[in-house]
Amino acid sequence: MxxxxxxxxxxxxxxxxxxxxxxxxxxxxxxxxxxxxxxxxxxxxxxxxxxxxxxHADSYGLQPIFHMPDEDEDFLGSITRTFAPDVDDIRLTLRHLTGLGLGASRRIVLALRDTGMPLEEARALVGRAAKEAWRQDRQLADVLAGQDTPLSPADIEAAATAHLDASQAISDGLAAELAAIPGFQDxxxxxxxxxxxxxxxxxxxxxxxxxxxxxxxxxxxxxxxxxxxxxxxxxxxxxxxxxxxxxxxxxxxxxxxxxxxxxxxxxxxxxxxxxxxxxxxxxxxxxxxxxxxxxxxxxxxxxxxxxxxxxxxxxxxxxxxxxxxxxxxxxxxxxxx
CATH class of the missing domain: 3.40.50.880 (Class I glutamine amidotransferase (GATase) domain)
Structure with a gap:
């Protein structure tokens, strides 16, 4: 060994x-x-x-913005890849990834689907909004609120909150996991x-x-x-x-x-x-x-x-x-x- x-x-x-x-x-x-x-x-x-x-675990690294659920992170990656024809041309900053609410994209798409909107149409709508948020440095929820969608601002906020709650749960679990490692205590x-x-x-x-x-x-x-x-x-x-x-x-x-x-x-x-x-x-x-x-x-x-x-x-x-x-x-x- x-x-x-x-x-x-x-x-x-x-x-x-x-x-x-x-x-x-x-x-x-x-x-x-x-x-x-x-x-x-x-x-x-x-x-x-x-x-x-x-x-000591730096509290910055335990912020929920760094602990996106895998399914949300994978979905966001599929959205951001559409921002440019060459993935190497997409300049994503930490603010884009953690500060604009783009991580909630998957949950907003599913909320749109639940209203009866076809899944591909919902994905395309959120993809366009995410690109606009990225280009203009705006919150995804704010961009969507200004568009004609079957979701109310409260619905969009609920999807964003669910994403943050899931991220916080992962962060809390990670902190507990580290605290349980004997070598990290002694x-x-x-x-x-x-x-x-x-x-x-x-x-x-x-x-x-x-x-x-x-x-x-x-x-x-x-x-x-x-x-x-x-x-x-x-x-x-x-x-x-x-x-x-x-x-x-x-x-x-x-x-x-x-x-x-x-x-x-x-x-x-x-x-x-x-x-x-x-x-x-x-x-x-x-x-x-x-x-x-x-x-x-x-x-x-x-x-x-x-x-x-x-x-x-x-x-x-x-x-x-x-x-x-x-x-x-x-x-x-x-x-x-």
Whole structure:
């Protein structure tokens, strides 16, 4: 059975560009989804934080806007693909995906169907309204309210509320799932690990959230860990802001950064500028830092698209939506998938 070190930030606060404190921690989806997949595959997972302190789930990552039911998310994807003839030309921002009410599209279509409107007609109507909302940066419900439909504003609001309630239920379930993981309540301290203990792992996985930029990016114990695991060819994996840990990797015998010339990805500067912290002003940007360190940066054609890069023993994922695919890529390197 492969052994995997699940290295989670224990940071709870970061400093913005103007020096003000801002809540941080790990991003719930990025911690829960891979952990679930690793344990289901029979991997022996050991949770650690740099100092043995209990990790903190950033409340931002537990907002219901980030936990859309799969059927609603899939339907929204089928709608947004119609916005342009080439999917790569669709520029969807975080606000488009989470702030305009587009996630309720499926439920509004079904409500229209229930009034007797043919399903394809209902889908076409909502698709046109969603495109208008996207182009004009307006709420989908407001766009639909100005059109001739058999639904009242209250009907549309009810569909939107049902979507948000379902999303909140998923978020609450995720928080409960994480709280029930013993390692998240009583993690191992990376700082207490001997070199032999570090070498006993077949892989390390670092989930994101802004926290890794605080306590992993220049951590000497992370340096020890990555040097030891890299020497033995173990899988080194990180997701979203998790690749901040790679900045602590130290150098090779030739003086270059340990991952000089490796293809990798992370949360991009474009994506960062759309987050709450990014809008307030980050003190530094991860994607730029990795490029400056010597990475061959490989991001998706569009922001917020699932994207995973595997180069030799290094596995990296771009954003929260890449959580499942990144975990699967790690399992493949461990030959358990």
């Amino acid at each position: 492969p052994r995997l070190l699940y290295l989670v930030t224990s940071a709870r606060e970061m400093r913005l560009a103007d020096g003000t404190p801002h809540e941080t921690g790990y991003f719930a989806e990025e911690a829960a989804v891979p952990y679930r997949r690793f344990t289901a595959a029979g991997v022996d997972v050991v949770v650690a934080t740099p100092d043995g302190q209990q990790p 993690p191992v301290a990376l700082s207490d690990m001997t070199e032999d203990e570090m070498a006993s792992f077949d892989a390390v996985f670092v989930p994101g959230g802004h926290g890794p930029m605080v306590d992993l990016a220049d951590n000497p114990d992370v340096t020890r860990l990555l040097q030891i695991l890299h020497r033995k060819g173990a899988t080194i994996a990180a997701l979203c802001h998790g690749p901040a840990a790679l900045l602590a990797a130290g150098g090779r015998d030739d003086g270059e950064w340990l991952f000089e010339g490796f293809r990798l990805t992370s949360f991009t500067d474009e994506e960062e500028d759309q987050t709450v912290a990014g809008k307030l002003g980050m003190s530094w940007y991860l994607d730029t830092a990795l490029k400056n360190a010597g990475a061959v940066f490989d991001d998706a054609p569009s922001a917020w698209v699932s994207h995973v890069v595997v180069d030799r023993n290094l596995v990296t994922g771009q954003n929260p939506g890449s959580s499942g695919a990144t975990a699967d890529a790690v399992l493949k390197t461990l030959e358990v998938l």
